[in-house]
Amino acid sequence: LRIPKTIGQTISIIGALIIGQAAVQAGLVSTPMVIVVSITGVASFIIPHYELGLTFRLLRFPIMLLATTFGLFGMIIAVFLIYLHLVTLRSFGTPYLAPIAPFIGKDMKDSLFRAPWWKLRTRPYLYGVGNRTRMAKTERPISGEEED
Known part of the structure; x- marks a missing residue:
């Protein structure tokens, strides 16, 4: 769609809110999960260096998957795997x-x-x-x- 930049950002935010609300009402995800995903999404743009920010954005999804599947134990596994990679x-x-x-x-x-x-x-x-x-x-x- 060809729309002005400010309206496009507004539509994206409203669309994300509607999809998040629908996912919570359908029971697909919990409310805290939507909040955590939105906070990590916004926080991923804080890092000024593009390559480092891209690394964090890409690592975010496997970490969320492990945390969703295994809870706190999944987070510990994710941190351990990242540390293991850094050690090697x-x-x-x-x-x-x-x-x-x-x-x-x-x-x-x-x-x-x-x-x-x-x-x-x-x-x-x-x-x-x-x-x-x-x-x-x-x-x-x-x-x-x-x-x-």
């Missing part, structure tokens, strides 16, 4: 979730919270370089100098 990924030969999985305690100083660069004296263990030292102990900022 490698980027340039390095595990995607390193140093969290596999856990490497010495490399945790730069994972959740960023330590000052002058405290990061050694390279991460997984890089497998012969010389693990980044800088000497004497190389640290002198007070009064600006850090870049």
Whole structure:
């Protein structure tokens, strides 16, 4: 149909409301399910990066299917499967979730919270370089100098 943009959006929203109401009255879905689906649909447009948003939009449907079929246990299964996939990924030969999985305690100083660069004296263990030292102990900022 060739209709103005604002009217098209209004018709889409009204159509979704009517279809949702009909599905609830027919007993096909529950009211909370319609609310959750509508909230996730609106929330999926919050992510500004297109590819990341597309990933979340595509993952939404299998997660909803598992949650509808198995309830909370289905959600746990979905999160576990996503985590399992992330653990098996490698980027340039390095595990995607390193140093969290596999856990490497010495490399945790730069994972959740960023330590000052002058405290990061050694390279991460997984890089497998012969010389693990980044800088000497004497190389640290002198007070009064600006850090870049």
